[in-house]
Amino acid sequence: MSGYALPIQRLIKELSRFPGIGEKTATRLATFLIRASVDDAKRLAESILDVKERIRFCRVCFNLTESDICDICRDPSRDRGTLCIVEEPDALVAIEECGTFRGVYHVLHGALAPLDGIGPEHLRLQEMMDRINRDGVTEIILAMNPTVQGDATALLITKMVAGLHVRVTRIAQGIPVGGDLRYTDKMTLSKSLEFRRGM
Amino acid sequence: MSGYALPIQRLIKELSRFPGIGEKTATRLATFLIRASVDDAKRLAESILDVKERIRFCRVCFNLTESDICDICRDPSRDRGTLCIVEEPDALVAIEECGTFRGVYHVLHGALAPLDGIGPEHLRLQEMMDRINRDGVTEIILAMNPTVQGDATALLITKMVAGLHVRVTRIAQGIPVGGDLRYTDKMTLSKSLEFRRGM
Numbered sequence: 001m002s003g004y005a006l007p008i009q010r011l012i013k014e015l016s017r018f019p020g021i022g023e024k025t026a027t028r029l030a031t032f033l034i035r036a037s038v039d040d041a042k043r044l045a046e047s048i049l050d051v052k053e054r055i056r057f058c059r060v061c062f063n064l065t066e067s068d069i070c071d072i073c074r075d076p077s078r079d080r081g082t083l084c085i086v087e088e089p090d091a092l093v094a095i096e097e098c099g100t101f102r103g104v105y106h107v108l109h110g111a112l113a114p115l116d117g118i119g120p121e122h123l124r125l126q127e128m129m130d131r132i133n134r135d136g137v138t139e140i141i142l143a144m145n146p147t148v149q150g151d152a153t154a155l156l157i158t159k160m161v162a163g164l165h166v167r168v169t170r171i172a173q174g175i176p177v178g179g180d181l182r183y184t185d186k187m188t189l190s191k192s193l194e195f196r197r198g199m
Numbered sequence: 200m201s202g203y204a205l206p207i208q209r210l211i212k213e214l215s216r217f218p219g220i221g222e223k224t225a226t227r228l229a230t231f232l233i234r235a236s237v238d239d240a241k242r243l244a245e246s247i248l249d250v251k252e253r254i255r256f257c258r259v260c261f262n263l264t265e266s267d268i269c270d271i272c273r274d275p276s277r278d279r280g281t282l283c284i285v286e287e288p289d290a291l292v293a294i295e296e297c298g299t300f301r302g303v304y305h306v307l308h309g310a311l312a313p314l315d316g317i318g319p320e321h322l323r324l325q326e327m328m329d330r331i332n333r334d335g336v337t338e339i340i341l342a343m344n345p346t347v348q349g350d351a352t353a354l355l356i357t358k359m360v361a362g363l364h365v366r367v368t369r370i371a372q373g374i375p376v377g378g379d380l381r382y383t384d385k386m387t388l389s390k391s392l393e394f395r396r397g398m
Contacts, residue, residue: 003292005265007253011246017239018228029217031289033247034254034263040216041251045244047210048232052240054206055233064233066204090230093202 008034060131062107062124064089072096072104079103081138085128085157087111087150091143103141106131111149112156120156128157132166142170146191207233259330261306261323263288271295271303278302280337284327284356286310286344294342302340305330310348311355319355327356331365341369345390 004012008030015026033041057063058070065071072078082103086092092105108123131137142157144150158168174192175184184192203211207229214225232240256262257269264270271277281302285291291304307322330336341356343349357367373391374383383391 003295004288005254005263005269007246007250007265008263011250014243014246017235017243019231020224020227025219027289028219030250031287032218034250036216038251041247044213044216045247047206047213048240048244048247051206051210051229051233052237055204064204064207066206070204088230089203090226096202 004030057107061105062109062127063092063105077102080135082141083128083131083135083137083139084141084143086143087145087153091145095143103139108153111144111147112152113149123153125157125160129160132161132164137166139167139169142168144170146173203229256306260304261308261326262291262304276301279334281340282327282330282334282336282338283340283342285342286349286352290342290344302338307352310343310346311351312348322352324356324359328359331360331363336365338366338368341367343369345372 004027011030011033012023012026015021015029016023018026021029033044054066055064056066056068058065058073059068060073061070063070063072067074079102084092084095084101084103084105085108086095086105087108087110089107092107095101095105106124106128108125108128110118110123112118112120112123132140140157140161142154144154154170161168172195173188174195175181175188181189203226210229210232211222211225214220214228215222217225220228232243253265254263255265255267257264257272258267259272260269262269262271266273278301282305283291283294283300283302284305284307285294286307286309288306291306294300294304305323305327307324307327309317309322311317311319311322331339339356339360341353343353353369360367371394372387373394374380374387380388
């Protein structure tokens with residue numbers, strides 16, 4: 001990398017801060033930017049600054065939004081009684097793209113990971129409890145990832161809301177659609193057996 | 200992606216222009232930027248603009264540089280009689296990092312690829328010929344990639360300089376250091392046999 005002119009070295013360094021982008025990939029990306037038109041590069045730089053300037057958390061659900069309250073929370077047709085709890089905004093987007101969920105969301109911005117120093121106080125749990133108490137929530141759907149951290153978070157929330165009259169469910173784990181039992185890992189297969197449903 | 204706020208969608212679109220970066224990876228990078236500090240994001244945006252503003256081609260060898268003539272071409276200790284021809288600036292950097300080559304370079308900015316519409320007129324070949332004639336070059340080392348395009352380019356240059364009293368060599372192809380014959384592809388193995396050297 002030291003063979004490149006200074007501004008290129010700097011760009012490579014900045015690009016390699018991205019997760020999963022090493023020096024080689026960063027160099028490839030930098031090379032692409034050097035070849036790109038000035039307009040293209042400007043558009044990218046501006047869109048980076050734009051996101052930092054305009055994107056904030058929804059005051060209600062902590063989704064990413066341009067406004068004080070996000071589109072979903074403002075939509076009068078959404079069912080405020082059904083609250084879907086997700087770890088991250090990406091999960092919210094993935095569920096929205098299914099187009100079948102008509103409730104509202106709450107984004108925790110993380111999952112319990114004591115080994116990484118992430119405890120309950122780092123998640124938007126208090127805000128979640130406030131909403132459940134305030135908005136007449138009747139069901140909360142735990143849409144954490146099926147990981148150790150997601151499982152721990154789901155368990156914690158289940159305990160937190162135990163005293164309230166709220167139905168608590170968790171999204172199903174099992175064989176993915178189009179999957180093949182031969183190539184499914186043992187954990188997933190066990191879960192799909194454990195959570196079998198009547199036909 | 201349509202579930203994200205507009206500035207995020209725009210950033211994802213701009214990031215997915217990078218080669219090898221699809222929408223999923225672009226979304227991951229955008230998410231990282233959203234979480235990053237404003238300062239980090241600004242530094243990245245600035246380094247992108249900076250590269251576009253400050254980097255140009257060396258007037259002599261067409262390497263990327265901040266000045267009119269690059270550091271290598273200005274270095275009086277480099278041997279101007281030995282000219283290493285490369286396809287791209289990255290190749291130049293790779294060779295420089297070996298630290299053993301003391302000649303100078305010429306960057307073609309591409310390789311012959313008639314199917315992609317890249318002919319001799321798209322490469323810095325005329326400038327190469329001018330240098331060979333002007334600078335008393337005694338050897339040109341063809342450091343094209345060992346690909347169909349690189350081979351075609353090497354062949355073309357060999358023909359172009361045939362009348363001049365210049366030694367033409369090409370960097371060796373063969374088993375990479377630390378490689379294993381069992382796992383080496385047939386083409387490489389054939390080349391390593393064909394180009395065997397006396398001990």
